[in-house]
Amino acid sequence: MTALGSTYAPRVGGSRQLAGTGTLLRLALRRDRVMMPVWIAVVALMVLSMPGSLKSVYGTAAERADVMHSMNTNSSMRAMYGPVFDDSLGALTAWRIGTFAAVFAAVLSLLIVVRHTRDEEESGRQELVSSAMVGRRAPLTAALLTALVANGVLALLIAGGLASQGGAGALAFGLAIGGAGMVFATMAAIVAQFTESARLARGLTSAVLGIAFVLRAAGDSGTDGGSSPLTWISPIGWVENVRAFAGERWWVLLLFVAAVAAQGVVAYRLAGRRDIGMSFLPSRPGPAEGRLGSAGALAWRLQRGSVLGWSIGFLAAGVVFGGMTEGAADLVGDNQNTIDIIERMGGQSGITNAFLATMVGMLGMVAALYVVQAVLRLQGEETSQRAEPVLAAAVGRLTWAGGHLVIAFGGAALIMVLGGLGLALGYGHDAGPILGACLVQLPAVWTLGGVAVLLHGVASRWAVGAWGVAGAALLLGWIGPALKVPQSVMDLSPFGHLPKLPGGEMQWTPVLVLTALAAVFVGAGLAGLRRRDVTG
Amino acid sequence: MTKAITVSGLHKSFGRTHALDGLDLDVESGEVHGFLGPNGAGKSTTIRVLLGLLRADSGAVQMLGRDPWADAVELHRKVAYVPGDVTLWRNLSGGEVIDLYGRLRGGLDTKRRADLLERFELDPTKKGRTYSKGNRQKVALVAAFAASDVDLLILDEPTSGLDPLMEEVFQSYVEEAARERGQTVLLSSHILSEVEELCDRVSIIRKGATVETGSLAQLRHLTRTSITAELAGAAHGLAELPGVHDLDVQGHRVKLQVDTDKLDAVLRALTASGVRSLTSTPPTLEELFLRHYQEDTADTGGAAAPESAVTR
Numbered sequence: 001m002t003a004l005g006s007t008y009a010p011r012v013g014g015s016r017q018l019a020g021t022g023t024l025l026r027l028a029l030r031r032d033r034v035m036m037p038v039w040i041a042v043v044a045l046m047v048l049s050m051p052g053s054l055k056s057v058y059g060t061a062a063e064r065a066d067v068m069h070s071m072n073t074n075s076s077m078r079a080m081y082g083p084v085f086d087d088s089l090g091a092l093t094a095w096r097i098g099t100f101a102a103v104f105a106a107v108l109s110l111l112i113v114v115r116h117t118r119d120e121e122e123s124g125r126q127e128l129v130s131s132a133m134v135g136r137r138a139p140l141t142a143a144l145l146t147a148l149v150a151n152g153v154l155a156l157l158i159a160g161g162l163a164s165q166g167g168a169g170a171l172a173f174g175l176a177i178g179g180a181g182m183v184f185a186t187m188a189a190i191v192a193q194f195t196e197s198a199r200l201a202r203g204l205t206s207a208v209l210g211i212a213f214v215l216r217a218a219g220d221s222g223t224d225g226g227s228s229p230l231t232w233i234s235p236i237g238w239v240e241n242v243r244a245f246a247g248e249r250w251w252v253l254l255l256f257v258a259a260v261a262a263q264g265v266v267a268y269r270l271a272g273r274r275d276i277g278m279s280f281l282p283s284r285p286g287p288a289e290g291r292l293g294s295a296g297a298l299a300w301r302l303q304r305g306s307v308l309g310w311s312i313g314f315l316a317a318g319v320v321f322g323g324m325t326e327g328a329a330d331l332v333g334d335n336q337n338t339i340d341i342i343e344r345m346g347g348q349s350g351i352t353n354a355f356l357a358t359m360v361g362m363l364g365m366v367a368a369l370y371v372v373q374a375v376l377r378l379q380g381e382e383t384s385q386r387a388e389p390v391l392a393a394a395v396g397r398l399t400w401a402g403g404h405l406v407i408a409f410g411g412a413a414l415i416m417v418l419g420g421l422g423l424a425l426g427y428g429h430d431a432g433p434i435l436g437a438c439l440v441q442l443p444a445v446w447t448l449g450g451v452a453v454l455l456h457g458v459a460s461r462w463a464v465g466a467w468g469v470a471g472a473a474l475l476l477g478w479i480g481p482a483l484k485v486p487q488s489v490m491d492l493s494p495f496g497h498l499p500k501l502p503g504g505e506m507q508w509t510p511v512l513v514l515t516a517l518a519a520v521f522v523g524a525g526l527a528g529l530r531r532r533d534v535t536g
Numbered sequence: 537m538t539k540a541i542t543v544s545g546l547h548k549s550f551g552r553t554h555a556l557d558g559l560d561l562d563v564e565s566g567e568v569h570g571f572l573g574p575n576g577a578g579k580s581t582t583i584r585v586l587l588g589l590l591r592a593d594s595g596a597v598q599m600l601g602r603d604p605w606a607d608a609v610e611l612h613r614k615v616a617y618v619p620g621d622v623t624l625w626r627n628l629s630g631g632e633v634i635d636l637y638g639r640l641r642g643g644l645d646t647k648r649r650a651d652l653l654e655r656f657e658l659d660p661t662k663k664g665r666t667y668s669k670g671n672r673q674k675v676a677l678v679a680a681f682a683a684s685d686v687d688l689l690i691l692d693e694p695t696s697g698l699d700p701l702m703e704e705v706f707q708s709y710v711e712e713a714a715r716e717r718g719q720t721v722l723l724s725s726h727i728l729s730e731v732e733e734l735c736d737r738v739s740i741i742r743k744g745a746t747v748e749t750g751s752l753a754q755l756r757h758l759t760r761t762s763i764t765a766e767l768a769g770a771a772h773g774l775a776e777l778p779g780v781h782d783l784d785v786q787g788h789r790v791k792l793q794v795d796t797d798k799l800d801a802v803l804r805a806l807t808a809s810g811v812r813s814l815t816s817t818p819p820t821l822e823e824l825f826l827r828h829y830q831e832d833t834a835d836t837g838g839a840a841a842p843e844s845a846v847t848r
């Protein structure tokens with residue numbers, strides 16, 4: 001036996017498949033040492049500050065019961081935040097911030113997983129890592145463990161921080177948020193097996209997240225109590241159905257566990273069947289001769305897939321939201337008290353217009369994410385050193401940037417129009433006012449795009465800060481109104497200045513001022529781009 | 537003769553790093569100019585200033601008689617550039633990229649393009665992500681050599697990743713570009729045989745400044761010849777002769793190195809003692825380059841040397 005000890009047969013399966021996981025996990029945590037804590041801290045702070053903020057606005061139980069009632073009878077509010085299950089501060093917190101926190105945990109998780117799996121393979125770094133004592137399953141395991149650490153810390157912070165509102169509710173809420181994060185971590189792990197491009201993996205997983213959000217919104221706008229099947233097939237919908245602080249339904253947490261386990265198994269199966277760096281979608285040969293003849297054509301070629309994806313997404317989301325509009329008005333009809341309120345607000349058309357305006361605003365804020373990512377393609381081209389040889393040809397910097405900016409700013413207009421068309425199609429009438437309302441969002445969208453251009457042109461190292469600015473605008477627009485945040489703070493977001501359309505009065509001043517502001521940002525950014533060194 | 541590139545006193549720093557520290561570079565029209573230096577010496581930074589991608593902190597830079605920063609776009613019609621590390625768009629085929637660069641530079645000679653694809657054995661239908669490093673390099677090389685209306689080729693370590701056969705193909709195209717089409721070539725390279733084969737003149741830079749420039753013949757003149765001799769009698773006065781290095785006398789055996797232009801005096805001194813046998817190793821470029829490349833380590837090594845002598 002001892003003589004055989006020095007020879008060894010390669011073990012199939014077993015722990016060697018995971019060799020090096022610990023080291024890779026430490027590497028991942030080291031690489032994410034800034035991004036992860038900042039992200040977790042922002043989400044946790046948002047959640048933990050919620051009870052205090054809500055208390056200052058709805059101090060008495062009567063006020064809270066009142067807001068619960070009016071929110072539950074308002075379908076556009078239900079579409080955005082889901083139903084309220086109890087009038088305690090804890091339950092109101094879970095209602096107001098639950099969807100938001102779950103979406104952010106999901107985005108953080110999908111970014112982490114793609115970054116440490118497909119990104120590594122695409123860049124070729126994985127090859128070098130895997131040539132060392134690293135098991136076949138170690139990279140995926142390390143990526144999922146990193147996501148687990150992030151979601152675990154977030155869940156603990158939420159559970160600990162909200163414990164004063166009720167320990168059980170806080171624990172259930174924290175676990176639900178972390179669970180939603182892990183569902184999308186494992187989802188990203190599956191998607192990353194199919195695409196060779198990390199960008200596409202992130203885009204497709206985000207699209208799944210978007211679908212989950214729209215399904216939950218559609219479900220909740222039609223029914224109260226989160227009982228719609230549409231809500232139940234969305235992992236984002238499970239978060240509200242845990243009913244934290246309102247007679248917790250612990251068994252709903254099992255849905256997260258089951259989904260994570262099932263998706264994890266699929267991801268590992270797929271990962272075990274393919275070669276490193278490859279995907280299941282084989283790459284086909286391209287044309288031997290190209291027709292691309294200008295920097296603009298190249299920009300379009302690089303971004304057209306993304307524009308197409310966003311276009312389909314906006315059209316589809318518009319149709320779904322539009323289809324919910326009639327039901328929104330019907331449902332309130334049952335409640336005499338609400339009918340009175342609605343009639344004071346302008347009757348039946350008041351409620352549908354308010355609903356449409358909320359949906360248009362939501363599309364606008366999401367379009368801001370489109371414009372930021374499209375502008376930051378410039379940054380990506382530059383840091384990957386693909387911009388360098390293009391700029392070394394007879395292409396001016398403004399021409400090079402211009403192509404991408406036309407797609408970013410024009411594309412924003414395109415997807416808003418498509419979103420509006422979808423809304424009008426789903427609703428069945430009022431196409432003109434709805435399209436107009438969508439176009440009115442554009443100056444705010446463009447302003448945030450302008451911030452991205454400015455940062456890229458003047459301080460390219462900080463260009464990712466544009467995500468922070470867009471995220472902050474989203475945050476203000478999403479949770480600001482119910483907290484009665486001071487107008488001076490709300491005014492920081494460009495969306496806060498826009499007239500509420502359809503239904504409201506058109507105001508040209510903010511629209512024109514924001515358009516001018518966007519133009520100034522773009523101009524200043526381009527001026528900076530002409531002056532600075534090309535990085536790479 | 538007109539100058540294709542003139543650079544004098546070029547400075548460029550990134551934060552506290554001084555990448556270029558008074559660099560000079562002169563490239564005549566129609567010549568193949570070797571641009572050499574150890575890693576991190578500032579070759580690529582210089583090239584990026586020449587391409588108008590970086591803005592010079594100070595110093596005068598002219599390329600084809602124009603300012604590379606102010607006239608970047610106009611200049612680039614006349615310039616083809618091959619980076620040392622070619623990154624392609626993953627979803628574009630090699631052929632598409634070649635034609636794109638051709639159009640962006642103002643024209644592609646389709647006959648030469650077909651020729652190049654054949655000689656470099658490059659499949660233009662493959663997508664960017666499926667090319668190996670050498671093949672990515674070929675994509676950029678084909679685009680540069682097929683450019684129809686270019687006066688200046690700037691090649692930054694263009695053959696890294698090419699196999700020896702392809703290296704030969706590359707050399708034949710550089711020859712053709714310079715000799716038949718009169719294009720100027722600035723070639724940054726670490727492959728000395730390639731430099732020796734192709735370059736009319738070379739510039740060697742170190743720590744962001746030019747340390748040597750001239751034709752290969754002139755540079756050879758600056759190298760040292762090593763001599764081993766067995767003498768009939770004792771050697772006299774070798775140590776006092778100018779240009780003698782690493783003198784090692786053991787009885788009648790003498791080993792030394794001498795600056796090639798001081799060779800004559802050494803030979804006289806040796807024959808004065810009577811020469812029984814003599815081996816002389818001619819200077820190689822390698823020695824010259826290594827001497828310049830190693831001065832970095834020699835500078836820092838100087839302080840450490842006595843310490844190691846003590847421990848021994």
